[in-house]
Amino acid sequence: MAQQGNLTPADELWMKDLTLVFVFSGGGDGGDVGDGEGVGLPRKRVLLGMKKRGFGSDRFNGFGGKVEPGETVEQGAVRELKEESFLDAQAMEPRGQIYFEFEGSPKVLHVHVFEATAWTGDAAESDEMRPEWFDVASIPFDRMWADDRFWFPRLLAATPFTGYFLFRGEQTILTHVLEDGGDVSFDRLRTTALKQLQEQ
Numbered sequence: 001m002a003q004q005g006n007l008t009p010a011d012e013l014w015m016k017d018l019t020l021v022f023v024f025s026g027g028g029d030g031g032d033v034g035d036g037e038g039v040g041l042p043r044k045r046v047l048l049g050m051k052k053r054g055f056g057s058d059r060f061n062g063f064g065g066k067v068e069p070g071e072t073v074e075q076g077a078v079r080e081l082k083e084e085s086f087l088d089a090q091a092m093e094p095r096g097q098i099y100f101e102f103e104g105s106p107k108v109l110h111v112h113v114f115e116a117t118a119w120t121g122d123a124a125e126s127d128e129m130r131p132e133w134f135d136v137a138s139i140p141f142d143r144m145w146a147d148d149r150f151w152f153p154r155l156l157a158a159t160p161f162t163g164y165f166l167f168r169g170e171q172t173i174l175t176h177v178l179e180d181g182g183d184v185s186f187d188r189l190r191t192t193a194l195k196q197l198q199e200q
């Protein structure tokens, strides 16, 4: 039986909402106007940002952050995309939800993953992020969070997903569960993931 480590009892956990937004281009130069009409078609390039500071720094990721008091999750997603990349989202589609628990911490990050399906503007460097377009065949997973390689295929296919990842520190995934469906219960995913950990 694997060591369960320093885990918080379920009734002491609390959630923090965050957003994570991805922008795709169907081709061309990744230009001024988002090609929302390409949704459902193969995506050619994805815009990622190199995080310059704070949590997750020195990694590529989508754009996003904490949802602020008084705003909806979608409003938070639009705001963070603008703050971090200078792009204006005209339409957002929810693509998935991911729960991140860290060994020894009662805080669970509840990350709402969106695709900006229509957007305007030119991506530019902000205080927080340096944007860069990547071909979807060359996504730099070795310079991203360790969980990304698990759920990115579902994001690329626009298949709704819900995931749970238990981290030790910021590098090591102790256990995870990923299911199709955009709103799978946290309790069920966590229970399944911890059972897997016990059986390892």
Ligand SMILES: Nc1ncnc2c1[nH]c(=O)n2[C@H]1C[C@H](O)[C@@H](COP(=O)(O)OP(=O)(O)OP(=O)(O)O)O1
Pocket (backbone or CB within 6 Å): 018, 019, 020, 021, 054, 055, 056, 061, 062, 063, 064, 065, 066, 100, 109, 111, 145, 146, 147, 148
């Ligand atoms: N494990 C993992 N994989 C992929 N993406 C993420 C994680 N953990 C995460 O937190 N994230 C995402 C979720 C958010 O988009 C960012 C983190 O946002 P953060 O920088 O903490 O929030 P801001 O509100 O922008 O931060 P400050 O303004 O307070 O610096 O990473």
